[in-house]
Each structure stands twice: as C-alpha cells, then as structure tokens.
Amino acid sequence: MVDQRPSRVWLMRGLYLCLSLFIIFVHLLPLASAPSKWAPPDLILALTFAWAMRRPEYVPALFVGGVVLLADLLFQRPPGLSAALVVIGAETLRARATANRKMPYLAEWITVAGVMIGVAIAQRLMLSIFFLPAPSMSLVLIQLGMTIALYPIVVLISHFAFSVRRPAPGEVDALGHRL
Template sequence: MNDALRFDTLAFLALYLLIVSATLFLRLLPLDLTGTGLPGPDLLLCLTMAWLLRRPVHLPAPVIGAVYLIEDLLTLRPPGLWALLVLAGTEFLRRRQLVVREINLALEWAMVSGVIVAMTLANRLVLAIVMVPQPPLDLSLLKLAFTLAAYPVVVLVLHFVLRVRKPATGEVDDLGRKL
C-alpha cells in the first residue's frame, strides 16, 4: 500500500517536472508566440501555486526551489531572488492549504493574487535597492495582470485535464490517513 502511495506521488511529481521542462523549453525558443509584443503570463507560477494548493505532498519545497533556481539561470534573471520569493510564497500558501480546501475558486484566486502581487513588489523593490536594471513598470504590471488572469484557467486545466483536485473534506488516502 505504501509503495502505491509513493508511486502515485512520484508519478505526479514527474508529471509536474515534465510540464516545467516543456514550459521552459518553449520559453527559451526564439519565438514570439503572442505576436503583439505584450508579455505573456507566468504560467509556471500559476501551475505551481494551483498544484500546491490542491496536493501539497506532490510538490516538496526543495523541488520548487530547484525548479525556480534553474529558471532564474536559464532566463538570465538574478540567480536565487525569484526562487526565494516563490519558495516563500508557496510555503505561505502551503500553511493555508486547509483553509483553501474550504473556500471557493474566487476566494482562492484572491488569496493567490495577493501572494503573487506581494512577490512581484518584493522582487522589484530588491532589484531597485541593488540598482539592477529592470523592465519598465508598465510591462511588469501588464505581465502581472496577465498572470493573475491566467490563474483560473490553469486551475480548470489542472482539475479537468490533469485530474489534480482538492481533497474532499473527509477524504482519506489508501492508508486511512486524512488528506
């Protein structure tokens, strides 16, 4: 029984890492998929937060930190800053996972939006303090708005396509432990 539970967790972790790899690969390709010059949403951040709120056991903190550190290195951002902010934001949400289980999508979206806005502002503040060149504020705000708007779509894809759902109030796993 324990092996089946462990296999399920590892399978979902492998699926997450496969999606992350594909997303990073597509981001590194020299293609403008929007065609308008507008920044696209950060789908990887939306995916991480939505998945974490549904099944936090599938995404341990070291995996999230490593994924975003690799993303920092591949996208030539200051290494570790965004990874640290994402790790702090996801751990904040992980601690509130039991609360999120009871609320609807609109309240969850508001809570996640607050965390993403705080992470973005902290990132811009730290980069301004150390005087690192940043993208213009209007483009950053536009990317933030697109990311916040994409979150419900990512949640729906997780729910209906990948079958990653919130545990029900009394749901237990195969070993009888409460989820």
C-alpha cells in the same frame, strides 16, 4: 476518493517537473525576431500556486526551488531571487491549504492573486535595494495581470487533464493521515 499512494505522489511530482521544463522550453524557443512589447504570463508561477493550493504534496519546496532556479538561470534573471520568493509564496499557500479547502473558488483566486502581487512587489523591492536593473513597471504589470487572469485556466486544465483536485472531506493518504 483519489488514490494517494506514494507512487501517485511521485508520478505527479514528475509531471510537475515535466510541465515546468516544457514551459521553460517553449519560452526559450526563438519564435519572434523582434523584441515584444508585452511580457508573457508566468505559467510556472501559476502552475506552482494552483498545485500548491489543491495538492501541496505534489509540489515540494525543493522541486519548486529547483525549477524556478533553473528558469532564473535560463531566462537570465538574478539567480535565486525569483526561486526564493516563489518558494516562500508556495509555502504560504501550502500552510493555508487546509483552511482554503472550504473557501469558494473566487476567494481562492483572490488569495493566489494577493500572493502573486506580493511576490512581484518583493522582487521589485529586492532589485531596487541591490541596485540591479529591473524590467519596466509596465512589463511587470502586464505579466502579473496576465498571470492572474490565466490562473483559472491553469486550474481548469490541472483539474480536468491531470486530476489535481482538492482533497475530499475525510480523505486520507496511504499512511492514514488526513489530507
């Protein structure tokens, strides 16, 4: 059984914050002098959704909102839009986490892909409603496709490197509540 002491939960929350800040840092590095013709995958979204599906207590809404709001500000996106949509998506997955434990991995991947597509559509819709400039549809589709394609790799790395696994049947936390 996995140790679910409060110190472990806070350690994993800190790890989520550090990984997210590292991803933001890497995105901000000036690695190319010419603009690229493709958009990199949204690894923060994939990481957040992978951890929300496997261990929702590791990614509380406040942390998710803060990390994505920081990314919005640093990547010069409309502040709060992505943050709100990712929090809604993560909370949707969190609400279904108990039911998702019994589903096979392919069904989990399809569920997460559906939520990612919903977030992208909602973001595009909100940008058009408020007449804000939106990135080209091809860039959005490339980023979305790459994020969905990299989700299994993020899950594998989370599983083997950071021990973010689905709770075992009958597993309880430090207070005796079923996970």
